[in-house]
Amino acid sequence: MTGADPPEISDYGLLSDCHSAALVSSHGSVDWWSLPRFDSPAIFGRLLDPSAGHWSITVAGDHTATRDYVGDSLVLRTVLRTAAGAVAVTDALALRPGSRGHEIGFDAPHTLLRTVEGLDGTVDVAVEVAPRLEYGLTEPRWRRDGPSWVARAGPVGLRLTDDSGLTATGGTLTGRYPVGAGQRIRFRLTFEPPYEPAAWTGLEPSVHDTLEAWHSWAALHRGYRGRYLPAVHRSALVLQGLTYQRSGAVVAAATTSLPEQLGADLNWDYRFAWLRDVSLTMQALWVAACPDEAGRFFDWIADAIGPLGGAPLQIMFGVTGERDLTEHQLDHLAGYRDSRPVRVGNDAWRQRQLDVLGEVLFAAELLRERIGELSDATRELLVSLADQAADSWRLPDSGMWESREHPRHYTSSKVMCWVALDRAVRLAGTLGVPGRAGAWAAARDEIHATVLRRAWCERIGAYAGAFDSDRLDASVLLLPLVGFLPAGDPRMLATIEAVRDRLADGPLVRRWYGDTAAFVACGFWLVECLALAGRVDEAGALFADLLGRGNDLGLFAEEIDPATGRQLGNHPQAFSHVGLINAAWRLTEASAAGGAPRPV
Structure with a gap:
C-alpha cells in the first residue's frame, strides 16, 4: 500500500x-x-x-x-x-x-x-x-x-x-x-x-x-435487557476495550490525529481520559456494564485529581493520572490522507473548563450507594469541587468543545456548574457537610436564573451556546439530560427544534453552524431529548437511522460527514458509544413509561 x-x-x-x-x-x-x-x-x-x-x-x-x-x-x-x-x-x-x-x-x-x-x-x-x-x-x-x-x-x-x-x-x-x-x-x-x-x-x-x-x-455484564441489545453490548465491549484496566481510566479513543476534516489541521491526540466525558460515561457503564466498572472509573478520577488546594481542576489526565500532556508535532509523518500535523499529547490539559466540576459531582451522585465507601480525602475533594463551582461559575472558560480561541461564557459550562451544586446539595449529608447545602443551593439557583436570562436568544428562538450570543450550539441539548430543564419546557422544545432545523441532517447533528462534520454523540443526545419529551417514535426512528451509520462491526468514530456518510476523527470514539448506550437506555425507559419523561 x-x-x-x-x-x-x-x-x-x-x-x-x-x-x-x-x-x-x-x-x-x-x-x-x-x-x-x-x-x-x-x-x-x-x-x-x-x-x-x-x-x-x-x-x-x-x-x-x-x-x-x-x-x-x-x-x-x-x-x-x-x-x-x-x-x-x-x-x-x-x-x-x-x-x-x-x-x-x-x-x-x-x-x-x-x-x-x-x-x-x-x-x-x-x-x-x-x-x-x-x-x-x-x-x-x-x-x-x-x-x-x-x-x-x-x-x-x-x-x-x-x-x-x-x-x-x-x-x-x-x-x-x-x-x-x-x-x-x-x-x-x-x-x-x-x-x-x-x-x-x-x-x-x-x-x-x-x-x-x-x-x-461479557457474562458478568448482561444486566441490560432493554432495546437495541446487540448494539449496547457491542458498545460496552468497546468501552472496556478503551479502558486501561490497571487504573480504570477510559481513554477517549484508540488513536491520535485522525482528522475531523480531510487535509486540514483539526487533528488531535485522544488517547487520554477526559473528565468532560465522565458523567455520561459513568452512566453508560452503569447501564451496560456493571457498578464495578463505574466505581473503578470514579476511584481513578479521585486518585488522579488528588488534593486541589484551591487550584483549578485539570480537565484530562493520562491513563495512570499523568498531568503534563504537553503537545508536540511529529513532522516526519504525512498524516492520514495528508492531514497535517500529526500531534502527540494534547495542550487542552492547560485549559479552564468549568463543566468538569459538574461532571465529577454528577458521577459521584450516580454512585451514591458507593459514597460511604469513599475515603475522607475523596469526600473532601467533592466538597472542594462544589465550593469551586460556587466561586468560579461567573468566569469565562474554553467550553466543552475546547476552543483554542479566547474564553467565553459558554452555556454548557454554566449549566454543568449548576449540576455540580445541585448534586452537592443532594450529597451534602452523605459527605458530612449538611451545613453547606444552603449556600450551595443559593448559588445553584442563581446560576439557573442567570442561564435562563442570558442564554436565551430571541433572534434564534433558542438557548444559544454562550451568554448574550446568537450562535446555536448542540451542547445545549445537555440541559434536559442533566435535569436542568424538562425536555417539554416550551423554550427547551423550541431549542430542540432549532437544533434539528439548523444543525441536523436527519440523525446527524453538527456541534455548531459551520462545523466540518456531525458529532456522533450529539445525534444520540437529540434522540434522548426527544424521548424525554415523550416523542418516542421520532426518537426511535432517529436512533435506528444513526445506528445504521456505524461500520460493519458497529463501531463509530468521532464524526460523520452528512454529505458523504464518511466517518471522521479518532476511532473508535468512546463518547460516541457512550451516547449510543445512554440513548438506547433512555428509549427503553421512555417506552416502558408510555412516553413519559424520566427525570435524571
Whole structure:
C-alpha cells in the first residue's frame, strides 16, 4: 500500500488487551498498534503515514472481505474469499491465560495473535511484517533466535514466532504460500523491551483463552435487557476495550490525529481520559456494564485529581493520572490522507473548563450507594469541587468543545456548574457537610436564573451556546439530560427544534453552524431529548437511522460527514458509544413509561 491512501477510517476494526489498542483493516492489515499503553509510540503507524509500519496478511487477486467479532469479544475474524477459495484471518490482542471476569487485562502479555485458516479451495496468501518503531522513526533489523525472529531498536524489542517460514529483508519479514482447506498458520508477535525484565511470564497466550476471557467478562455484564441489545453490548465491549484496566481510566479513543476534516489541521491526540466525558460515561457503564466498572472509573478520577488546594481542576489526565500532556508535532509523518500535523499529547490539559466540576459531582451522585465507601480525602475533594463551582461559575472558560480561541461564557459550562451544586446539595449529608447545602443551593439557583436570562436568544428562538450570543450550539441539548430543564419546557422544545432545523441532517447533528462534520454523540443526545419529551417514535426512528451509520462491526468514530456518510476523527470514539448506550437506555425507559419523561 506504499504511496496509496489508507482505507476509510470506518474500515478499521478495534483490537484491545485493555492496555493498548490495534486497528486492523477489513483486508487484513494491522495499520496501528501503540504499545505497551494506549498513549505509547506506535510500532505500526501506516494509518498516519505509508512508511510508518504495518503487518499485512493479504490474498492474491480480486477478493471479498467479510468480518465480525467472535461472540461477545474483541477477537476479530475476517473471511477473505477469492475465485480459488477462502481463508479466515483471526486477530486478537492476547489477554493473560486464565484471566477471567473483572480480572481481564490487569496483566497483559502485550502480544498480537494472528491465525490464517484455510476454509475451502487453495488461496495464495502473502504476509508482510514491517514494524517501524517510535511512530516510524526507526526501522529495526530482524535476526533469528531459535524458533523466533527478534528485532530490537532503541527502547523496543519484538519477538515473532510463526510456523510459516518467513524470511527477513532488513526491517521487514515476508512470506508467500498457498493455504489449503483445513490448514492453519499461526503468528505471535510479542513486545519485549530490551532493557527491562520481562513484563509478563507464564503460559503462552492463545486466541482460545483470549476468547474465553472476553466471554467471561461479557457474562458478568448482561444486566441490560432493554432495546437495541446487540448494539449496547457491542458498545460496552468497546468501552472496556478503551479502558486501561490497571487504573480504570477510559481513554477517549484508540488513536491520535485522525482528522475531523480531510487535509486540514483539526487533528488531535485522544488517547487520554477526559473528565468532560465522565458523567455520561459513568452512566453508560452503569447501564451496560456493571457498578464495578463505574466505581473503578470514579476511584481513578479521585486518585488522579488528588488534593486541589484551591487550584483549578485539570480537565484530562493520562491513563495512570499523568498531568503534563504537553503537545508536540511529529513532522516526519504525512498524516492520514495528508492531514497535517500529526500531534502527540494534547495542550487542552492547560485549559479552564468549568463543566468538569459538574461532571465529577454528577458521577459521584450516580454512585451514591458507593459514597460511604469513599475515603475522607475523596469526600473532601467533592466538597472542594462544589465550593469551586460556587466561586468560579461567573468566569469565562474554553467550553466543552475546547476552543483554542479566547474564553467565553459558554452555556454548557454554566449549566454543568449548576449540576455540580445541585448534586452537592443532594450529597451534602452523605459527605458530612449538611451545613453547606444552603449556600450551595443559593448559588445553584442563581446560576439557573442567570442561564435562563442570558442564554436565551430571541433572534434564534433558542438557548444559544454562550451568554448574550446568537450562535446555536448542540451542547445545549445537555440541559434536559442533566435535569436542568424538562425536555417539554416550551423554550427547551423550541431549542430542540432549532437544533434539528439548523444543525441536523436527519440523525446527524453538527456541534455548531459551520462545523466540518456531525458529532456522533450529539445525534444520540437529540434522540434522548426527544424521548424525554415523550416523542418516542421520532426518537426511535432517529436512533435506528444513526445506528445504521456505524461500520460493519458497529463501531463509530468521532464524526460523520452528512454529505458523504464518511466517518471522521479518532476511532473508535468512546463518547460516541457512550451516547449510543445512554440513548438506547433512555428509549427503553421512555417506552416502558408510555412516553413519559424520566427525570435524571
